[in-house]
Amino acid sequence: MVAQFLVLAAVLFCIGVYGVLARRNGVLVLMSVELMLNAVNINLITFSAYLRETSGQVFALFVITIAAAEVGVGLAIVLLIYRNISSPDLDQLDQMSG
Amino acid sequence: MIAQNVVFWILAVAMVLAAIGVVRSNNLVHAALYLVVVLAGSAAQFILLAAEFVAWVQVLIYIGAVIILFLFGIMLTRAPMREDLSLDNDQRLAGAVVALFLLGVLSTLLIQAFGDSKIDITGPQGSELVNNGRAGTLAESIFSTYVLPFELVSILLLASLIGAVVLARRD
Numbered sequence: 001m002v003a004q005f006l007v008l009a010a011v012l013f014c015i016g017v018y019g020v021l022a023r024r025n026g027v028l029v030l031m032s033v034e035l036m037l038n039a040v041n042i043n044l045i046t047f048s049a050y051l052r053e054t055s056g057q058v059f060a061l062f063v064i065t066i067a068a069a070e071v072g073v074g075l076a077i078v079l080l081i082y083r084n085i086s087s088p089d090l091d092q093l094d095q096m097s098g
Numbered sequence: 099m100i101a102q103n104v105v106f107w108i109l110a111v112a113m114v115l116a117a118i119g120v121v122r123s124n125n126l127v128h129a130a131l132y133l134v135v136v137l138a139g140s141a142a143q144f145i146l147l148a149a150e151f152v153a154w155v156q157v158l159i160y161i162g163a164v165i166i167l168f169l170f171g172i173m174l175t176r177a178p179m180r181e182d183l184s185l186d187n188d189q190r191l192a193g194a195v196v197a198l199f200l201l202g203v204l205s206t207l208l209i210q211a212f213g214d215s216k217i218d219i220t221g222p223q224g225s226e227l228v229n230n231g232r233a234g235t236l237a238e239s240i241f242s243t244y245v246l247p248f249e250l251v252s253i254l255l256l257a258s259l260i261g262a263v264v265l266a267r268r269d
Binding site for chain 1: 227
């Protein structure tokens with residue numbers, strides 16, 4: 001009962017890890033980060049129900065807020081990358097490789 | 099308990115398929131719409147776990163605000179609104195190996211640790227669970243125990259608002 005929610009969260013987290021590693025487009029990398037943050041929220045809510053504690057839900061609310069702030073700044077950065085190199089692809093940011 | 103399990107598995111299958119759609123789709127807008135399915139599914143899972151208020155916050159902030167931000171990001175980076183095969187880099191195999199390894203480790207660990215743990219949803223314990231998920235209970239917790247993190251989060255939101263404006267400004 002508890003384990004099925006936790007394993008679902010683990011599956012979503014690993015799909016997010018794959019997305020962060022395998023995607024080239026900056027917006028899609030941010031979407032995969034959202035998948036990972038959402039998996040963490042499922043974990044927090046599950047433990048909140050299992051341990052009968054409100055704290056887990058409060059933490060999940062904080063995670064949701066911080067995810068919103070992260071997307072705002074992250075998309076501004078992707079926009080700036082797009083404006084500088086005319087492409088949202090993160091692997092074209094190779095000015096520092098010799 | 100049976101009904102809860104049936105709903106859980108339907109939602110879980112839909113969420114995992116949609117999440118795979120997010121990381122495998124060749125169309126940016128489709129990926130954003132798949133992300134909506136994952137987020138709505140997890141809001142429904144929160145309701146299954148009696149976390150009513152967090153579920154509504156999830157719908158309002160994630161599906162309402164974050165997805166709109168993503169769609170703005172897709173439009174402002176002038177992404178092609180059709181199939182685009184250059185969205186992935188050449189680390190797909192390595193990424194899949196890392197993700198599967200992590201999944202194996204995590205799920206083995208979680209099943210061994212919590213394989214026979216149960217959430218009691220019947221009788222007085224069930225009504226305590228429902229009461230824990232209400233907005234009033236959460237508000238008491240946020241504004242007493244967690245009031246300092248709450249204020250810090252509001253400063254963080256202000257900082258990220260200003261930061262996003264400064265970064266995206268054209269000058």
